Amino acid sequence: MAYVVMESCIRCKYTDCVDVCPVDCFYEGPNMLVIHPDECIDCGLCEPECPVKAIAHEDEMPQDQLDFIQINEEMSERWPNIYEMKDAPPDADEWKEVKAKRHLLEK
Numbered sequence: 001m002a003y004v005v006m007e008s009c010i011r012c013k014y015t016d017c018v019d020v021c022p023v024d025c026f027y028e029g030p031n032m033l034v035i036h037p038d039e040c041i042d043c044g045l046c047e048p049e050c051p052v053k054a055i056a057h058e059d060e061m062p063q064d065q066l067d068f069i070q071i072n073e074e075m076s077e078r079w080p081n082i083y084e085m086k087d088a089p090p091d092a093d094e095w096k097e098v099k100a101k102r103h104l105l106e107k
């Protein structure tokens with residue numbers, strides 16, 4: 001069981017989540033982060049930190065986000081670890097309210 005980063009993170013990538021993770025289990029892609037499911041200790045600290053509510057426990061995810069379980073699994077094996085907060089993309093705020101953006105995910 002683990003927490004999962006979902007669609008809202010795409011093009012927002014605020015990285016507030018990274019700052020609180022005690023086990024540094026976030027991985028960074030070109031325009032979103034994912035959580036390594038085998039490294040996450042289910043502490044729940046990251047969930048309330050995300051300004052766009054992109055993080056949920058895998059048991060509590062909306063039905064239309066379930067494919068992100070596999071995306072987190074796969075991409076956390078390919079993308080580099082991120083353990084420090086960094087600046088969000090300059091246009092992050094423009095993507096805050098956009099719900100449908102999975103087609104923009106860069107792998």
Ligand code: SF4
Binds near residue numbers: 003021026041042046
């Ligand atoms: Fe890290 Fe805890 Fe979030 Fe898992 S639930 S990603 S261990 S902060």
Ligand code: F3S
Binds near residue numbers: 010014015016049051
């Ligand atoms: Fe993404 Fe939210 Fe973290 S936008 S990078 S999951 S703080």
